[in-house]
Amino acid sequence: MLNDVVFGQYYPVKSFVHKSDPRIKLLALIAYIVALFLADNFYSLALGFIVLIMAVIASRVPLGRVLRSVKAILVLLVFTAVLNLFFHGGDNLLWQWGIIKIYREGVIFTVFFILRLFFLVMGSALLTLTTAPVELTDGIESLLTPLKWIRFPVHELALIMSIALRFIPTLIDETNRIISAQKARGADFESGNIFKRIKAVIPILIPLLISAFRRAEELGDAMDARCYAGSKKRTKYKKLAFGWRDVIIVLLFAGLITGAVLLNVYADTIFPEIYEYIRLG
Numbered sequence: 001m002l003n004d005v006v007f008g009q010y011y012p013v014k015s016f017v018h019k020s021d022p023r024i025k026l027l028a029l030i031a032y033i034v035a036l037f038l039a040d041n042f043y044s045l046a047l048g049f050i051v052l053i054m055a056v057i058a059s060r061v062p063l064g065r066v067l068r069s070v071k072a073i074l075v076l077l078v079f080t081a082v083l084n085l086f087f088h089g090g091d092n093l094l095w096q097w098g099i100i101k102i103y104r105e106g107v108i109f110t111v112f113f114i115l116r117l118f119f120l121v122m123g124s125a126l127l128t129l130t131t132a133p134v135e136l137t138d139g140i141e142s143l144l145t146p147l148k149w150i151r152f153p154v155h156e157l158a159l160i161m162s163i164a165l166r167f168i169p170t171l172i173d174e175t176n177r178i179i180s181a182q183k184a185r186g187a188d189f190e191s192g193n194i195f196k197r198i199k200a201v202i203p204i205l206i207p208l209l210i211s212a213f214r215r216a217e218e219l220g221d222a223m224d225a226r227c228y229a230g231s232k233k234r235t236k237y238k239k240l241a242f243g244w245r246d247v248i249i250v251l252l253f254a255g256l257i258t259g260a261v262l263l264n265v266y267a268d269t270i271f272p273e274i275y276e277y278i279r280l281g
Contacts, residue, residue, distance in 0.1 A: 009169045011129040016245055017059035018130050022139030024246040025127055031253040032123045035260045036116050044263040045112065048119055051256050055123070059130045069125030070118060077114055084110040128165060137162035142240055167215070174211050178204050 012018075017025070032048065039045045056066055070077070085106055094102050131139070141158035148154050182203055190197075 009129065010132050011059075011061050011065065013060050015058060015060040015130070017055060017126075019243075020245045020249055021240055021242055022131050022135040023142050023240060024242070024249050025131055026136075026139050026143060028249050028253045029123060029127050031257055033120060035253075035256045036120055038257065038260045038264065039116070040264050042112065044260040045115055045119075047256060047259050047263060049115075051252065052119055052123055052126075054252075055126060059126060061126065061129050066122050066125055066129065069121050073117070073121055077117060080117070081110050081114055084113055133162045133166040136165065138236065138238075138240055163219070167212075170215070171208070171212060175204065175208055178207050178211075 032051070035051075036045070036048050039048060056063055085102060086100055087106075089101075089103060089106070094104055094107065096102070128136070137158045140161060141154055144152070144154040144158065187200060187203065
């Protein structure tokens with residue numbers, strides 16, 4: 001039922017992206033998000049799509065597994081698409097029914113917005129699919145190291161984020177087991193109106209919360225048994241180091257941001273007839 005949730009699930013395979021430094025992958029994701037929001041036309045958005053496909057190919061993660069990440073926000077995509085489609089004005093009216101009007105500019109803006117959100121979710125999912133939770137923790141802690149000068153608990157914050165990502169697939173499996181057990185007892189989660197379906201979820205939430213608290217307590221006991229004391233005098237078994245792969249990724253995403261900015265400025269000179277038809281405003 002919840003097998004389509006990809007965030008937090010690591011896909012173990014040897015690839016160019018998997019072997020890259022987690023700090024560079026985190027910065028690359030930030031740069032990718034910035035490039036997507038800098039894009040104000042379909043040319044720069046297409047450039048972001050090309051970089052995303054290159055990253056998926058280099059990661060050796062099946063494209064279908066990355067696409068499954070979009071299912072988690074499918075309802076949000078549909079809701080925002082409807083709002084933008086019906087409430088975005090323009091000069092070229094395509095369809096009207098009473099007070100509801102759909103303009104060509106609204107259709108173009110809706111497609112652009114959906115693609116931007118689509119690429120953003122896929123890029124974020126690719127990070128967790130290609131980076132182990134421990135590596136992600138080390139990368140976040142390393143990037144936030146300057147905050148230690150103001151006594152910010154960098155290590156604890158990175159650990160919390162890592163545990164949260166690690167337990168997403170665990171809680172999903174637990175939820176699926178609870179749902180299967182409830183269905184074996186005659187529970188029905190798929191029929192009835194919205195209120196009946198909400199009421200049917202309650203028998204799932206209570207045992208799920210109990211299981212989550214139990215796992216959290218077991219994890220705390222395990223950390224105490226190993227004398228875990230936060231970031232005090234801790235050493236690392238694997239030290240992060242930059243390599244030639246990281247240089248390529250930095251150059252690639254620097255080129256992405258540069259290309260997005262240049263395409264925003266000079267888009268009207270590239271196939272001007274097409275740009276005039278699909279421009280956002």
